[in-house]
Amino acid sequence: MTAQLIDGNALSKQLRGEVAQRAAALTAKGTKPGLAVVLVGDNPASQVYVRNKVKACEDAGFKSVLEKYEAGLSEAELLARVEALNNDPSIHGILVQLPLPKHIDDHKVIEAISPLKDVDGFHVASAGALMVGEVGFKACTPYGCMKMLESIGMKDLRGKHAVVIGRSNIVGKPMAMMLLAANATVTVTHSGTADLGAMTRQADIVVAAVGRRNVLTADMVKPGAVVIDVGMNRDDEGKLCGDVDFAGVKEVAGHITPVPGGVGPMTITMLLVNTMEAAERAAAAA
Numbered sequence: 001m002t003a004q005l006i007d008g009n010a011l012s013k014q015l016r017g018e019v020a021q022r023a024a025a026l027t028a029k030g031t032k033p034g035l036a037v038v039l040v041g042d043n044p045a046s047q048v049y050v051r052n053k054v055k056a057c058e059d060a061g062f063k064s065v066l067e068k069y070e071a072g073l074s075e076a077e078l079l080a081r082v083e084a085l086n087n088d089p090s091i092h093g094i095l096v097q098l099p100l101p102k103h104i105d106d107h108k109v110i111e112a113i114s115p116l117k118d119v120d121g122f123h124v125a126s127a128g129a130l131m132v133g134e135v136g137f138k139a140c141t142p143y144g145c146m147k148m149l150e151s152i153g154m155k156d157l158r159g160k161h162a163v164v165i166g167r168s169n170i171v172g173k174p175m176a177m178m179l180l181a182a183n184a185t186v187t188v189t190h191s192g193t194a195d196l197g198a199m200t201r202q203a204d205i206v207v208a209a210v211g212r213r214n215v216l217t218a219d220m221v222k223p224g225a226v227v228i229d230v231g232m233n234r235d236d237e238g239k240l241c242g243d244v245d246f247a248g249v250k251e252v253a254g255h256i257t258p259v260p261g262g263v264g265p266m267t268i269t270m271l272l273v274n275t276m277e278a279a280e281r282a283a284a285a286a
């Protein structure tokens with residue numbers, strides 16, 4: 001058996017088209033969605049990601065502002081920039097690209113972003129809203145994973161067992177909350193889990209979000225399961241790869257996401273969706 005691919009590029013194209021239509025409608029009513037992207041330092045991967053975010057905004061008809069700062073920018077200076085963006089009515093979403101240089105406390109910076117503009121969904125208020133089912137912004141990567149499940153008819157996950165590998169604040173934990181909200185039975189595994197394979201072999205859905213190659217191999221997957229790969233690593237030849245042993249697992253799984261072309265583009269797509277939502281909420285409140 002060879003698994004069906006869940007194509008993040010194709011799904012992104014469709015969803016970004018829908019966002020562009022909403023953006024045109026809101027712009028015609030006098031509110032052009034605006035996203036500010038803040039990058040500190042010269043991390044090469046971050047530079048690619050912020051460029052892709054700005055380009056995606058432009059393609060969708062948004063205003064986008066890219067603020068780039070030297071790695072030596074102080075925490076106080078960054079907090080002052082965030083505050084200025086909080087008070088800028090033409091900006092509906094603010095994103096500070098992670099990782100930040102070590103001398104800056106990323107938690108402090110994220111908490112300085114207004115929850116009304118927290119389109120990354122990383123603020124404690126956004127995480128809390130997700131936990132209790134209130135209106136807020138959902139973290140883009142897990143939100144994109146949920147859309148990928150929806151695209152294969154898995155919106156209500158009643159009766160399904162989902163196993164999340166990884167417990168980070170930006171992927172693993174919000175992923176578990178979103179799966180739970182969709183009625184899945186959820187197990188969160190991590191570096192302290194005794195027998196990972198024993199957990200994943202029970203799963204109808206596995207989400208791998210560890211940041212290490214080959215965390216999930218074919219022998220750890222139930223035949224027909226859906227495998228979502230959030231990882232972004234380099235193999236020995238420097239080629240981009242995920243956390244899943246794709247070649248092996250695709251022979252066992254029912255559906256699988258590729259890397260590249262899977263969750264990555266969906267992360268940017270859901271950022272557009274969140275920014276669109278932020279602009280619509282701001283216009284409705286005006």
Ligand SMILES: Nc1nc2c(c(=O)[nH]1)N[C@@H](CN(C=O)c1ccc(C(=O)N[C@@H](CCC(=O)O)C(=O)O)cc1)CN2
Nearest residue numbers: 049095096097098099120140260261262264265267268
């Ligand atoms: N403020 C944030 N920082 C970071 C986030 C985030 O959501 N918000 N996530 C990651 C990086 N990231 C977005 O910023 C991101 C990573 C990868 C991709 C992507 O499209 N990947 C492509 C491959 C790109 C390549 O060739 O390198 C793919 O998978 O097809 C998009 C966004 C950490 N920081």
